[in-house]
Amino acid sequence: MKTHLYSDLFARVREKRPLVHHITNYVTVNDCANITLCAGGSPVMADAPEEAAAMAAIASSLVINIGTLHASQIESMILAGRTANERSIPVVLDPVGAGATRFRTETAQRLLEELEITVLKGNPGEIGIIAGVEAEVRGVDSCGMSGDPLMIARRLAKSLGITVAVSGPTDIVTNGKQTLLVENGHTLMGSISGTGCMAASVTGAFCAVSKEPVTAAAAALAAFGIAGERAATVAHGPFSFRMALFDELANLTPQDLAAGARIRAP
């Protein structure tokens, strides 16, 4: 792998400070704002129908997260997403809890139908549900999908014409043709709330400065994963891990990413 691609992207995030517009849940929204800053982007949250499109129009990417979905939010997601699509602003969708309730499953599907999503990022359960294979989501936790995640992700990406990122011990990033596996990360990332949401935010920051979503998503997940690996070395528990995770991502340099990224072809 040409690791300079990743470090160049990361350097561009830091240089351009892209505005990442979030329409997201109220549980992890502060984490998303702060991790976007640590990655090098500038976060803004705005989900009122009165301004969702206007904010998307000035953003460099849009992150849509259905973690605490409300009807009025869906309208704003569509409005902001359409504006982003018209202006070729990349859109990251995190279908949090798809599969747990019909409301979430159907909304995720509707967003995928009505909007051009750049990167769909979810856990195996969520992606499995969307792909229509046997899968389970309990609350916002994945209970896994049946079948080969790599094959399912590739097929889903091809059929939707988008990039799909499946989180896991090894993250899968694929557009159906090109596939990258990201092996960075640490099990402690599962011990706190919000790492999935944060991964989507970092992906949004990287997509904002790239025209290659597979590369951008892989680089983002590797950067976030390396921060997790480093944070784990100083943690005494989940919350000191969490503090270190933000610090480490902020302190991570493009050179660190090039040196530490474990991104490979399948």
Next chain:
Amino acid sequence: MKTHLYSDLFARVREKRPLVHHITNYVTVNDCANITLCAGGSPVMADAPEEAAAMAAIASSLVINIGTLHASQIESMILAGRTANERSIPVVLDPVGAGATRFRTETAQRLLEELEITVLKGNPGEIGIIAGVEAEVRGVDSCGMSGDPLMIARRLAKSLGITVAVSGPTDIVTNGKQTLLVENGHTLMGSISGTGCMAASVTGAFCAVSKEPVTAAAAALAAFGIAGERAATVAHGPFSFRMALFDELANLTPQDLAAGARIRAP
């Protein structure tokens, strides 16, 4: 006291990882999610009327908190609560700020009328207001109740046929017949926002794996209190205390709970 009851319960939380559905405020919601994880449960937040009942149906307990109450949320609380009641899923109610405004007082009363609450957990002011004695709440802070809290809690529990937990230097947990006093905790817990809400979340996690609400609530408050005691030994101020509080609860073992619980009869 048979402390193995508490450690067994805690071990069961860690083993079963119960899904704790929250309909809660947007101030401390992230704390509630993370403390539920640290206790051993799996948190999910969902308060749209479209999915509140569906999410409650797959949960192992429901925590209702009126800290930033909205009209549409009340509907969801009722929908989720009824579903929980039908399926014998325990419901914890934290009447945050009852007494401060009529909207909160009346909503707390309505929830107690329309739903079968398993554990009502509040500060002395909130519980006093609900019990109809002279009491005061300023914002979300208790200014205390007049009269003997133990007697008032017992009477309220008996009249409602539920378990009542009153926070304080010594927590009171009672169903009117059985009463437990929990002496764990630390004054620093009052120096940060959200410890009351978090206590309700931990109580929800313990109630999810028990059929004895008094025991479960007392064990939960003791576990959370011990984490607070340990956190206080390393804190330099309220926020380093807060970080340590999460770490310590996550690191607490059932054996630690058995050894550290200061639970006694009145």
Next chain:
Amino acid sequence: MKTHLYSDLFARVREKRPLVHHITNYVTVNDCANITLCAGGSPVMADAPEEAAAMAAIASSLVINIGTLHASQIESMILAGRTANERSIPVVLDPVGAGATRFRTETAQRLLEELEITVLKGNPGEIGIIAGVEAEVRGVDSCGMSGDPLMIARRLAKSLGITVAVSGPTDIVTNGKQTLLVENGHTLMGSISGTGCMAASVTGAFCAVSKEPVTAAAAALAAFGIAGERAATVAHGPFSFRMALFDELANLTPQDLAAGARIRAP
């Protein structure tokens, strides 16, 4: 400068523990609650139209922040603001993102027209937009205003008959006649989300115990800035800085404020 004015004010906050009612955004609301506690106040968040006025009526100050503005929230801001005005309860307005979308700009203007604001606190871009000079806001980040901030702030304060606080390396606090410059603070404060919002909360706590908004706002910004300076000495990155910021404000004494405040006339 008579630094004892500032330390006296701070001592009064600590003694009176004023109730600071917030109608604010869901991104940094937890930070606002905790920083209010660290300053010495008691935070309460309530933005339902059913209780906004009732909560404002029992508060010692009201902080209005439009960081994630919704239509229903505007109604509550007006209701709470009118009640505060009727009772001479000070109102702090943080026009987050004014200039980024028309919805925010117009709402900030409407609030300034319909309510008597005590302190308008914003970044240079937001204040510039409201003052009607050339200015830019990207998301919630200031891109600065054209012209001399001091002159513009003074003119705006005079024309509105209120106190204006402009954040920056040197904060400007002015009512058009009296002006104070606050040189406390640290660049790391810009590395995390929410320091602007938190500054408004601390200002709300100080205004609650003072009849001189210029003095109160300057003292609040100095106290918060000194906490930032101290936190920077122990930080390893933005999130350890953030933790220390809360700790340091909580540990700051009125004497520390008197000794460390760098407040001067222009």
